[in-house]
Amino acid sequence: MSSVRHYCGLFAVAGHPDAAELAYFGLYAQQHRGQESAGICSADGRRIIRHGGMGLVTDAISHADLVRLRNPMAIGHVRYSTTGSCSETNAQPLLVEGAAGQIAIAHNGNLVNAAATRKEYEHNGHIFLTTSDTEIVLHMLANQRYREQADPLGAVLRHLVGSYCLLVMYPDRIEAVRDPSGNRPLCLGQVGGAYCVASETCALDMVGAKYVRDVEPGEIVTLTGREIRARHFAEPTAQAQCVFELIYFADPSSRIFGQSVHMVRKAFGRALARESPVEADVVVAVPNSARCAALGYHEESGIPIGRGFTTNHYVGRSFIQPTQAIRDMTVRLKLNPIRAVVEGQRLIVVEDSVVRGTTTRGKVQSLRDAGAREVHLRVASPPIRHPCYYGIDFPRREELIANQRSVADIRGFLGVDSLAYLPLESMLACVNPHKQPYCEACFSGNYPIPIDGDFHKEIFERNQLTFFDARGPLAKSAASDAPVDANNR
Numbered sequence: 001m002s003s004v005r006h007y008c009g010l011f012a013v014a015g016h017p018d019a020a021e022l023a024y025f026g027l028y029a030q031q032h033r034g035q036e037s038a039g040i041c042s043a044d045g046r047r048i049i050r051h052g053g054m055g056l057v058t059d060a061i062s063h064a065d066l067v068r069l070r071n072p073m074a075i076g077h078v079r080y081s082t083t084g085s086c087s088e089t090n091a092q093p094l095l096v097e098g099a100a101g102q103i104a105i106a107h108n109g110n111l112v113n114a115a116a117t118r119k120e121y122e123h124n125g126h127i128f129l130t131t132s133d134t135e136i137v138l139h140m141l142a143n144q145r146y147r148e149q150a151d152p153l154g155a156v157l158r159h160l161v162g163s164y165c166l167l168v169m170y171p172d173r174i175e176a177v178r179d180p181s182g183n184r185p186l187c188l189g190q191v192g193g194a195y196c197v198a199s200e201t202c203a204l205d206m207v208g209a210k211y212v213r214d215v216e217p218g219e220i221v222t223l224t225g226r227e228i229r230a231r232h233f234a235e236p237t238a239q240a241q242c243v244f245e246l247i248y249f250a251d252p253s254s255r256i257f258g259q260s261v262h263m264v265r266k267a268f269g270r271a272l273a274r275e276s277p278v279e280a281d282v283v284v285a286v287p288n289s290a291r292c293a294a295l296g297y298h299e300e301s302g303i304p305i306g307r308g309f310t311t312n313h314y315v316g317r318s319f320i321q322p323t324q325a326i327r328d329m330t331v332r333l334k335l336n337p338i339r340a341v342v343e344g345q346r347l348i349v350v351e352d353s354v355v356r357g358t359t360t361r362g363k364v365q366s367l368r369d370a371g372a373r374e375v376h377l378r379v380a381s382p383p384i385r386h387p388c389y390y391g392i393d394f395p396r397r398e399e400l401i402a403n404q405r406s407v408a409d410i411r412g413f414l415g416v417d418s419l420a421y422l423p424l425e426s427m428l429a430c431v432n433p434h435k436q437p438y439c440e441a442c443f444s445g446n447y448p449i450p451i452d453g454d455f456h457k458e459i460f461e462r463n464q465l466t467f468f469d470a471r472g473p474l475a476k477s478a479a480s481d482a483p484v485d486a487n488n489r
């Protein structure tokens with residue numbers, strides 16, 4: 001699957017002489033979560049300084065930048081623009097200075113009431129410097145109404161609706177926040193006596209940190225020097241951990257929501273093999289995110305596993321390309337079938353998910369061209385029928401193939417001999433052995449966090465998309481060819 005943008009990755013550390021370097025490597029380990037921009041803010045107890053730029057971590061931050069950023073506290077961010085445009089102005093962390101002093105912020109998620117709150121602030125004379133939904137949090141923190149509260153940050157957070165993990169930096173401390181629904185992952189680690197926070201545990205591994213625990217839903221963890229303090233700003237609500245993190249987004253080496261991503265994906269593959277067996281010669285994974293599920297399918301079925309494709313690591317990500325024709329060509333450049341493995345064989349091809357279907361169809365065609373005798377597609381998640389409003393950049397509803405076609409039609413469109421998805425109940429049984437509530441709205445249409453109608457109407461119209469809420473289409477604006485969505489930052 002490659003038609004969906006990831007969102008953002010966060011890293012913070014306090015009380016370490018190499019804080020900026022640790023942030024750099026923590027972001028590097030989470031590059032899969034955002035490739036449009038990267039940035040780091042660091043602080044020495046009195047002042048915050050910032051550096052950010054477009055592109056990968058290695059493009060945006062140089063060795064000289066890290067030398068300038070050398071301070072004992074740092075926060076970092078890798079980003080995809082999902083609300084707000086893709087521009088350097090929107091690169092995070094954002095840093096401002098006002099009546100409340102200096103504040104920097106980095107955000108993973110999507111604030112569904114940001115547009116309405118922004119309108120209110122603009123009406124009262126506030127000037128916004130970015131188009132990012134995150135900036136509203138800075139304006140609220142600077143607002144006297146919140147500054148006068150015993151816990152200004154907690155008071156601001158209680159006003160926010162949506163999905164958010166935040167790093168809020170003051171000159172003398174970092175506050176790490178996870179929203180009450182726990183929609184995005186955030187974990188706490190310890191490295192050389194200092195505490196650090198990351199979206200995924202793979203970042204802790206990268207910097208040699210020991211995993212301590214997850215930041216809890218509705219919790220603020222304050223990092224100062226080598227100490228932490230924790231408080232809850234809200235009771236955890238109906239929890240809504242994003243199941244797509246486990247299906248596709250998170251790195252297989254990470255543990256998120258208390259589970260190994262690799263093991264959960266293998267369980268998906270095992271369940272698929274039990275529920276949708278087929279006679280075949282070899283199991284192949286569509287690189288890279290379906291490898292764990294393919295391994296599970298192979299282990300459960302006993303059918304040999306083979307490497308069906310080579311991956312060209314030097315090709316840009318296919319979804320960045322503006323037209324379908326260019327995207328198709330990029331797919332072919334990126335994945336080359338290994339003829340010796342696939343020729344004359346009956347293949348079981350395991351995919352993590354199917355979004356538009358065009359990318360998968362290209363892969364199937366390339367396997368046919370390389371001589372595959374049969375292609376049986378097994379998808380390690382249910383059909384995606386609904387948009388995401390919580391920080392994942394799915395295409396608009398009419399571009400989601402499972403929203404428009406039956407499974408039989410999709411089989412024909414993809415050109416496969418058989419097609420089976422992992423049913424929702426089976427998927428949830430794999431991710432949910434302890435009955436923790438997950439968000440699965442993109443499969444079921446049951447949205448666990450309220451959706452702000454005005455917010456979505458505005459951003460959907462701005463992007464010339466069709467506006468839906470959980471019940472269906474509400475308004476349609478002019479059609480656009482742009483393969484963009486309007487969900488998030």
Ligand code: SF4
Nearest residue numbers: 242243244388439442
């Ligand atoms: S709608 Fe899907 S992608 Fe979005 S938060 Fe829920 S599970 Fe994750």
